[in-house]
Amino acid sequence: MPPAIATVGLGGLGRVLLRSLSDLDADVVAGVDVSPDARASFEESFDAPSYDDIDSVLSAYDVDAALIATPHALHHEQATAFLEADVDVFVEKPMVTDVGDAVDLIDRARERDRVLQVGYQRRFHPAFAEIERIVESGRIGEVHAANAVLSQDWIDLQRGTWRADPSLSGGGQLYDSGSHLLDALLWTTGAEPQSVSAQMEFDSPGVDTDAALALSLERDGRPVTASVSVSGAGIDGEPAESYAIWGTEGRITFDGERIRVAEQGATTYETEITEGTDFETLTDRKLENFLASVRGDDEPAVPGEVGLEITALTEAAYRAAEEGRRVDVQELIENARAAPTAAADD
Numbered sequence: 193m194p195p196a197i198a199t200v201g202l203g204g205l206g207r208v209l210l211r212s213l214s215d216l217d218a219d220v221v222a223g224v225d226v227s228p229d230a231r232a233s234f235e236e237s238f239d240a241p242s243y244d245d246i247d248s249v250l251s252a253y254d255v256d257a258a259l260i261a262t263p264h265a266l267h268h269e270q271a272t273a274f275l276e277a278d279v280d281v282f283v284e285k286p287m288v289t290d291v292g293d294a295v296d297l298i299d300r301a302r303e304r305d306r307v308l309q310v311g312y313q314r315r316f317h318p319a320f321a322e323i324e325r326i327v328e329s330g331r332i333g334e335v336h337a338a339n340a341v342l343s344q345d346w347i348d349l350q351r352g353t354w355r356a357d358p359s360l361s362g363g364g365q366l367y368d369s370g371s372h373l374l375d376a377l378l379w380t381t382g383a384e385p386q387s388v389s390a391q392m393e394f395d396s397p398g399v400d401t402d403a404a405l406a407l408s409l410e411r412d413g414r415p416v417t418a419s420v421s422v423s424g425a426g427i428d429g430e431p432a433e434s435y436a437i438w439g440t441e442g443r444i445t446f447d448g449e450r451i452r453v454a455e456q457g458a459t460t461y462e463t464e465i466t467e468g469t470d471f472e473t474l475t476d477r478k479l480e481n482f483l484a485s486v487r488g489d490d491e492p493a494v495p496g497e498v499g500l501e502i503t504a505l506t507e508a509a510y511r512a513a514e515e516g517r518r519v520d521v522q523e524l525i526e527n528a529r530a531a532p533t534a535a536a537d538d
Contacts, residue, residue, distance in 0.1 A: 194219040195256035195280075195486050198249045200270055202230040202242065205284060206261040210238060212475045213259075216483060222249045246273045255279050257307075257486045259479075263360035264367060268293040271308070275300040280307035282482045286371045287499025289362030291507055291528040294500040301496055307485045308496035312375040315493050316477035319465040322451060323380045323437070323444055331453065333441030335411055338418040340377040344369055344431045346424035347395045358398030365424030366392075366403045367506055369431045373422065374502050375494075381437055383409035383416045385505045385521040390513040401425045405509050500525065 197218050199206055202225040213220055223234040223242040231242035243249050250273070258274040260267055260283040268288045271281045275297065287310045288294050301308035314320045327335060346365045347356070354360040355368055378385065386408040393402040401424035409416035426432070437444045442455035453461040468474075484490035508519040 195483065196221045196253060197257045197259060198222045198224060198246075198253070198255045198274075198279075199259045199261070200224040200246065201259075201261035201284075202234045203227070203261070206230075206259075208472065208475055209259050209261055209479065210234070212472070212479045214238075215476055216480055218479075218483060221253050221255065224249055246270060250274075250277050250279075257282065257482070259482075260284060261311075263354045263357075264289050264362045265360050268297060271297055272300060275304060275306055275308070278304055278306065280482075280486045282307075282309045282311065282479070283499075284311040285375070285499070286310075286362065286367055286503055286506065287496065288503055289367065289507075291500070291504045291524050292531060294496070294503045295525075295528045298496040298500060307482070307492055308499075309482050309485060309492040310494045310496065310499040311478055312372060312379075312494045312498065312502075313471075313474040313478050314372055314376040315379060316474050316481070317465075318468050319446060319451060320376055320380055322463070322465070323435070323446060324382070326444060326451075326453060327380060327382060327437060327439075331442060332437070332439030332444060332455065334414060335381055335383070335416055335437060335439050336414070337438040338377060338381050338383075338409070338416060339420075339436045340373050340418070341421045341434045342370060342373045342431055343423040343426035343433075344428050345426050347399075347401045348425075349429065351395070356395070356399050361399075363398060363506070363510060364395065364400035366400055366422055366509060369424075370403065370420075370422040371502055371506065372431075373420065373433060374505055375498065376433075377418065377420065377435065378409070378501065378505075380435065381409065381411060381416060381418070383411040383418075385501065385508075386410050386415075387518050387520050387522075388505065388508050388512050389518040390509040392510075392513040395425075400510075400513075403509065403513070407505075504528075 257280040350356045389406045392400045403422040405420040407418040435446045445452045485492045504524045508521045512519040
């Protein structure tokens with residue numbers, strides 16, 4: 193019997209998630225949204241009731257799992273409500289916009305033995321999976337440097353929406369599409385962020401468009417120097433990304449279409465990734481993994497600890513830009529873990 197699922201956020205991304213759930217024959221029992229129009233559209237399309245608050249759903253149904261696709265700053269409160277009711281949670285990226293909130297959700301999920309999964313779909317993209325495989329194989333030797341770039345006409349598309357309201361989004365482009373870039377960089381290099389310095393340009397207070405990050409990473413106890421460039425005032429409607437990873441024996445580059453591997457004294461290897469890279473397919477894969485995790489058939493590919501790491505790196509970057517200094521990412525995490533959390537007080 194499929195798990196009973198409630199979906200919170202019935203707008204654009206929520207509709208994409210719901211379409212995937214239909215493809216996966218999931219049992220969507222209810223929807224939640226503050227918009228009457230969104231609720232009416234959901235009820236017409238999915239033949240299920242909708243509510244304007246989570247408590248009403250939990251009172252009316254035995255929910256097994258929840259999907260959250262709402263403004264970033266709302267994730268912590270909404271995920272907490274479900275975890276407290278012993279419901280497994282899938283939350284879109286970024287998991288939260290506060291390091292303490294990230295620790296709190298992880299603690300709650302662990303205490304209740306619940307699944308907490310974050311929606312970073314590049315973990316299900318065949319090109320990034322291939323890059324991660326090559327790095328782990330040792331083919332390019334020991335990784336020592338990396339670079340990631342994202343360009344998008346983000347601010348013109350988002351100005352006037354909740355994504356350009358820092359009280360709902362947590363920030364600007366770095367917390368939006370840029371969050372995917374940071375996750376992909378850390379996953380493919382297999383590295384942990386240690387510290388960051390940053391320079392940012394803002395469209396309005398709290399809403400960054402351009403960001404340049406200098407990162408100190410660590411992989412297997414060895415340092416990795418990395419740089420990240422994010423432009424939210426670019427020319428591309430869809431995100432345009434590129435990556436480069438340097439090892440002691442070779443180099444990997446990815447321009448969004450082709451992976452190139454150059455090795456010392458060897459012919460450059462090149463492959464084009466064309467299948468299974470569209471947004472709908474990646475959404476199917478990440479939700480399929482979540483449902484398998486809920487059933488106990490698989491482990492979450494993107495657990496809450498990943499959400500904590502990206503949140504800490506992002507918050508450290510904002511602090512570094514504001515204060516004009518290098519910020520220790522791991523110190524932010526350690527301080528949050530040492531501080532009392534709401535979960536500990538319950």
